[in-house]
Amino acid sequence: MILELDCGNSFIKWRIIRRIDKVVMAGGVVDSDKALLLAVEKEGLSPKWCRLVSVRTEDETNALVTALRAAFSLEVKKAGPAQELAGVRNGYENFERLGLDRWLALLGGYHLVSSACVVIDLGTAVTSDFVSADGEHLGGFICPGMPLMRNQLRTHTRRIRYDDVSAEQALSSLAPGRATVEAVERGCTLMLQGFVLTQVEQAKALWGEDFTLFITGGDAALVRRVVPSARSVPDLVFVGLAIACPLD
Ligand SMILES: Nc1ncnc2c1ncn2[C@@H]1O[C@H](COP(=O)(O)OP(=O)(O)O)[C@@H](O)[C@H]1O
Ligand SMILES: CC(C)(COP(=O)(O)O)[C@@H](O)C(=O)NCCC(=O)O
Numbered sequence: 001m002i003l004e005l006d007c008g009n010s011f012i013k014w015r016i017i018r019r020i021d022k023v024v025m026a027g028g029v030v031d032s033d034k035a036l037l038l039a040v041e042k043e044g045l046s047p048k049w050c051r052l053v054s055v056r057t058e059d060e061t062n063a064l065v066t067a068l069r070a071a072f073s074l075e076v077k078k079a080g081p082a083q084e085l086a087g088v089r090n091g092y093e094n095f096e097r098l099g100l101d102r103w104l105a106l107l108g109g110y111h112l113v114s115s116a117c118v119v120i121d122l123g124t125a126v127t128s129d130f131v132s133a134d135g136e137h138l139g140g141f142i143c144p145g146m147p148l149m150r151n152q153l154r155t156h157t158r159r160i161r162y163d164d165v166s167a168e169q170a171l172s173s174l175a176p177g178r179a180t181v182e183a184v185e186r187g188c189t190l191m192l193q194g195f196v197l198t199q200v201e202q203a204k205a206l207w208g209e210d211f212t213l214f215i216t217g218g219d220a221a222l223v224r225r226v227v228p229s230a231r232s233v234p235d236l237v238f239v240g241l242a243i244a245c246p247l248d
């Protein structure tokens with residue numbers, strides 16, 4: 001069994017796959033190291049290997065690795081930066097600076113289509129990356145995701161206050177809001193949708209209709225309806241993780 005982890009700024013996405021045929025045996029989303037250890041332990045699958053990607057600090061990531069080794073005595077591989085891998089060339093001037101989750105997601109996207117693609121990952125931040133048909137990563141964009149936009153409004157204004165349950169209910173439609181929670185949740189959702197449409201425009205300017213748009217990340221569902229032709233691949237980072245951290 002292999003434990004796979006995608007440690008984002010807000011959540012750790014985890015899953016356990018069977019080594020021999022890569023079948024997913026268990027998985028989930030947790031908000032702390034402790035919750036991860038509990039969730040994995042509960043499955044009773046005793047993974048022998050772990051591969052992970054983290055955009056957290058070195059210290060935070062090392063603490064997690066130490067805890068995992070102590071709890072399950074497994075071998076851990078961490079994804080690292082690369083200038084070139086699996087036919088893709090990192091487009092950053094300083095390739096080590098490109099977020100590793102972005103790198104893996106775009107490796108995953110290019111691996112799936114072997115042609116031009118745009119990879120949009122909607123998490124704490126929203127990121128977009130462009131890869132040409134011959135594997136050249138052209139760069140990308142970073143902007144605040146739903147949790148950051150929402151929290152900035154809550155933190156820096158005096159009268160925007162609401163709870164998470166009403167936030168979920170507010171998204172039943174995108175009509176002009178008649179309450180603060182609706183106005184904010186729908187407004188921020190429309191910002192995300194607008195951003196995604198600008199990415200489609202840039203891709204069309206580059207490649208006409210010859211590209212695939214991938215969407216992934218915890219908030220991908222918020223933009224799906226404005227890009228019905230997009231491929232929604234929730235585990236795209238894990239596709240790239242298998243490429244960056246092969247176990248054989
Ligand atoms: N099962 C889930 N657990 C946690 N967050 C979720 C879940 N499904 C959707 N989300 C949304 O996903 C967002 C976080 O996305 P994620 O890709 O996990 O971020 P990050 O990689 O930055 O930690 C949150 O805004 C949250 O509302
Ligand atoms: C842009 C990110 C914060 C996205 O993180 P996430 O929303 O997935 O938690 C992360 O990829 C990161 O820290 N990148 C380093 C900066 C860069 O890619 O240029």
Ligand SMILES: [K+]
Pocket residue numbers: 121122123124125126127217
């Ligand atoms: K992201």
